[in-house]
Amino acid sequence: MQQIASILRQHLRQDIRDFTSVGSIGLFIVGATFISLKCFVTLHGVGWIALFWILFLFSILNLVQNAFKSSRTASRETQYVYFSALSVVIGTWLYHFLYLLGSALLLLLAMTVFFGSPISDLGLFLLNILIGSLGLCTVLTMTALIGSTVTQSNLLVSLLSIPLALPFLLLSVKISVVASGLIKDTAITTDLIQLSGITLLAIAIGILLIPTLWKS
Amino acid sequence: MLRQNWWKLLGVLIFGYVLVAGLLTPLKPGITDATPYTAVAGSSVDINVQGYNTHFEDGQSQVAFLKNRQQQVIQANSFRSTGNQSSVFSFDLPDMVDKDKARLTLVVNNSLDGSIILPDAITVTKGTGSISNSATWMPFDVGSLHVLEDFRFPYRNTLNETIRNTFFHVAIWFAMFILFIVGLIYSIKYLLKRNLRHDHIAAAFTEVGIIFGIVGLATGSIWAKYTWGTWWTDDVKLNMSAVAMLIYFAYSILRLSVKDIDSKARLSSAYNIFSFAVLIPLIFVLPRMTDSLHPGNGGNPALGGEDLENSLRVVFYPAVIGLTLIGVWMSTLVYRIGILKDQWINDL
Numbered sequence: 001m002q003q004i005a006s007i008l009r010q011h012l013r014q015d016i017r018d019f020t021s022v023g024s025i026g027l028f029i030v031g032a033t034f035i036s037l038k039c040f041v042t043l044h045g046v047g048w049i050a051l052f053w054i055l056f057l058f059s060i061l062n063l064v065q066n067a068f069k070s071s072r073t074a075s076r077e078t079q080y081v082y083f084s085a086l087s088v089v090i091g092t093w094l095y096h097f098l099y100l101l102g103s104a105l106l107l108l109l110a111m112t113v114f115f116g117s118p119i120s121d122l123g124l125f126l127l128n129i130l131i132g133s134l135g136l137c138t139v140l141t142m143t144a145l146i147g148s149t150v151t152q153s154n155l156l157v158s159l160l161s162i163p164l165a166l167p168f169l170l171l172s173v174k175i176s177v178v179a180s181g182l183i184k185d186t187a188i189t190t191d192l193i194q195l196s197g198i199t200l201l202a203i204a205i206g207i208l209l210i211p212t213l214w215k216s
Numbered sequence: 217m218l219r220q221n222w223w224k225l226l227g228v229l230i231f232g233y234v235l236v237a238g239l240l241t242p243l244k245p246g247i248t249d250a251t252p253y254t255a256v257a258g259s260s261v262d263i264n265v266q267g268y269n270t271h272f273e274d275g276q277s278q279v280a281f282l283k284n285r286q287q288q289v290i291q292a293n294s295f296r297s298t299g300n301q302s303s304v305f306s307f308d309l310p311d312m313v314d315k316d317k318a319r320l321t322l323v324v325n326n327s328l329d330g331s332i333i334l335p336d337a338i339t340v341t342k343g344t345g346s347i348s349n350s351a352t353w354m355p356f357d358v359g360s361l362h363v364l365e366d367f368r369f370p371y372r373n374t375l376n377e378t379i380r381n382t383f384f385h386v387a388i389w390f391a392m393f394i395l396f397i398v399g400l401i402y403s404i405k406y407l408l409k410r411n412l413r414h415d416h417i418a419a420a421f422t423e424v425g426i427i428f429g430i431v432g433l434a435t436g437s438i439w440a441k442y443t444w445g446t447w448w449t450d451d452v453k454l455n456m457s458a459v460a461m462l463i464y465f466a467y468s469i470l471r472l473s474v475k476d477i478d479s480k481a482r483l484s485s486a487y488n489i490f491s492f493a494v495l496i497p498l499i500f501v502l503p504r505m506t507d508s509l510h511p512g513n514g515g516n517p518a519l520g521g522e523d524l525e526n527s528l529r530v531v532f533y534p535a536v537i538g539l540t541l542i543g544v545w546m547s548t549l550v551y552r553i554g555i556l557k558d559q560w561i562n563d564l
Contacts, residue, residue, distance in 0.1 A: 142490055146470070146483050156473050163462035164491055167498050170455065198497045205493040209486045212407050 003083050007091025021063070025103055029059050033110040043115045049176045052111055053169055057136075059103050061158050064096060064140040085214035086207070093141045100133040120181040124188070128179060131192065132172035135199035139164045142206050145213050171195040227541025234535040238383040241531075244364065245270040246371030247334040250322055256343040257312040263305045263338065265324065268371060272303040275326025280305040281356070282320040282338065288353035289323070308351035309340055316342045330364025334373075370525045378442050382528055385435040387535035388428050389457075391543050395425035396464075398547075400492050403485040413555070415481035418488065419471060420551035424543050426464050433457060453510050456498045463491040477558065 015022050032055050036043070043051060108129075111117070119125045140161055147157035171191055178185045185191070218225070248266045255261040265272075265280075272278065272295075280292040290307060297303040305324070312318060322337035369379055402418035405411070436454075437447045448454060470487055474480035 139494070143487075146487055149479055149483065150474055156470065159469050160466045160487065163459055163466050164494055166459045166462070167494055194497065198494060201493050201497065202490070205490050209407075209490060212482060213486050 003087035004091045004094065007083065007088055008094050011092065011095040025059055025063055025099075026106060028062060029055065029103060029107050030110050032059070033107065033114050037114045040115075045118050045180060045182050046177060048111065048115060048118050049173055049180060052107060052176070053173055055111075056104055056107055057162075057165060057169065059107065060100055060136065060140060061161060063099055063103070064144040064157065064161075085210050089141065089145060089206075089210045089214070092144075093137060096137040096141055097133060100137045101130070104129045104133055118180040118182075119176075121179040125176060125179040127192070128172055128175040128195075131195050131199060132168055132175075135168040135195065135202060136165055138199065138202045138206055139168065142202075142209070142213075145210070167198060168195065171198075223541055224545045227538050227545060230534050230538030231542060234383050234387075234531055234538055238380050238531045238535065241367060241369055241527075243269055243377065243379070244368040244371045245329040245332050246373070247322065247324070247332055247337070248373065248376075250334055250337045252338070254339045254341065255309060257309050257318075257340050258343040260306065260308050261338070263307065263322065265303050265305060265322070265334075267301045267303070267324075267332065268376070269329075270324075270332060271300050271326060271328035272297040272324075273300045275328040277362070278324070278326035279361075280307075280325070281323040282307055282309075283323055283356060284318055284320055284353065286353075287356050289356045290351055290353060310351040310353055312340065312342050325361045327362050328364075330362050367527060367530075369527050374443050378439055379528070381435060381439045383531050383535040385432060385439055387532060387539050388432045388435065390536045391539035392425050392428035392432055394540050395421045395428060395543050395547065396492070398544075399425060400488060403488040406481055406485045407489070412477065412481055412558070415485060416551050416554040416558070417547075418485060420547040420549075420554060421544075422464060422467060422488065423550055424547045426461070426468065427546075428539075428543060429457070429461050429464065433461065451510065456495075459498060460495055463495060467491065477561075 036051055036055070040047070040051070108117075140157075143157050143160040143164065146160060147154075150156055171194055175188065175191050175195065177183055178188050178191075246268045247270075248268050250266070251264045252261070263280075278295060278297075280295060281289040282292075283289045290310060292305040292307050295303050295305045303324075318340050319336040320338050320340060322334040324332045372379060399418045399421035402414045402421065406414040406418060436457075440449065440454075441447050467484060467487055471480060471484045474483055
């Protein structure tokens with residue numbers, strides 16, 4: 001537990017010291033939203049939701065690629081000596097989760113400012129973002145871990161993540177459409193349970209696989 | 217040699233049987249179209265019937281009925297066949313007292329075709345004018361009809377001859393799943409035992425599974441163009457198979473991009489297990505909970521009781537077995553190539 005907190009603290013301290021990655025993600029989100037505004041001019045309903053999730057996916061793909069590179073936290077050898085694999089990965093996973101939530105909220109803010117918001121049930125939408133981010137950050141943490149030992153991993157991590165992120169995105173988009181009031185769905189709890197279910201499954205399998213991925 | 221490799225021969229023989237039986241067995245006779253689609257109760261109507269594989273001219277003692285939901289029928293007064301595939305049946309429609317509208321099923325029966333049925337062939341609406349005939353509904357006497365005993369595949373409108381694709385499209389998805397699951401098992405085995413051979417087996421089965429998946433998508437796409445009118449549509453099963461294919465393509469890319477043999481095996485095994493875990497709910501749970509254009513939705517597709525006629529099962533189950541055996545054979549070849557490549561790299 002202490003180790004996890006320590007890793008999380010290292011990540012956050014690194015971001016405070018070196019503002020580049022936070023700033024670049026923020027700029028990416030605002031810039032991409034503005035470009036979309038100039039291209040689409042107006043955007044309602046399903047288009048808004050689709051754009052939201054696409055921008056979200058691509059902004060977080062940029063984020064995770066360097067997570068396990070040695071420059072970020074203590075060097076890999078140090079981590080290997082002082083921390084257990086599980087705590088390093090879970091610490092990074094929590095850090096990703098905070099980061100994903102931050103980018104989602106920033107994106108939501110930016111798109112609401114530029115386009116207006118079609119979301120009528122904000123509580124459901126935020127819950128959706130919460131669960132969806134949990135699932136996506138599990139997938140991204142795993143693929144970043146896989147990619148961390150490969151040279152030239154940037155493209156590879158994206159390639160590995162996109163198909164795995166799709167199931168989460170499909171469900172999240174569906175829930176978002178319901179949250180925007182475009183369709184009425186009384187079975188929305190089923191969708192939420194499905195989304196939580198695959199998230200939990202991904203987390204469980206991820207935890208099982210961490211030790212094998214870490215040793216190298 | 218045959219003692220070890222009998223299953224390869226068996227696979228090829230079974231697939232040969234599937235090709236012959238699946239492509240050469242004729243379809244049952246069916247009705248492609250019957251015009252007009254609507255008529256007024258109490259009038260006479262000439263129904264122009266287009267048949268498929270039918271013997272309207274050659275068949276003996278031909279009768280035609282219009283049947284309502286209460287299992288009552290009216291028999292055609294007369295018919296005039298212009299060839300085996302087309303015929304005109306004349307009916308006197310009785311008056312309707314209780315309902316405004318009725319959908320009637322057309323049944324044609326003769327000695328060569330047995331009963332040919334077109335459900336909801338004609339919609340009869342209540343007439344306003346005077347009744348021109350005295351026809352009445354009679355109980356349906358099934359006993360006097362001819363029965364077709366031959367081994368034939370069922371005829372379905374819109375499917376027509378493409379019903380044979382069941383043996384290839386559906387069976388290849390089954391075989392693909394078996395291959396992927398074998399690959400998964402060997403990935404787990406590799407992570408437990410760290411035997412590189414297991415990784416090669418996993419990779420071989422997964423690669424052949426990908427090939428089967430591509431063929432499955434292609435046959436499905438062609439079938440969809442014929443029956444649904446489009447190559448690709450937003451159907452839950454299509455989406456999920458596309459996601460599955462993307463994941464396994466990513467798996468191949470991962471294997472190509474890692475050069476070190478041990479870390480290649482470790483990473484790709486982990487990715488295989490992780491992605492399969494994400495896939496399970498998609499492929500086995502979601503399609504059963506969502507509406508789909510595919511048959512058997514809301515239940516267990518393809519293996520369910522109503523979706524597959526017995527004549528199809530006789531070919532479909534062997535098709536699954538045959539394709540799986542061929543897939544395993546292909547996998548062993550890919551596995552041997554992989555082992556040889558490793559040895560070659562070591563020898564360099």
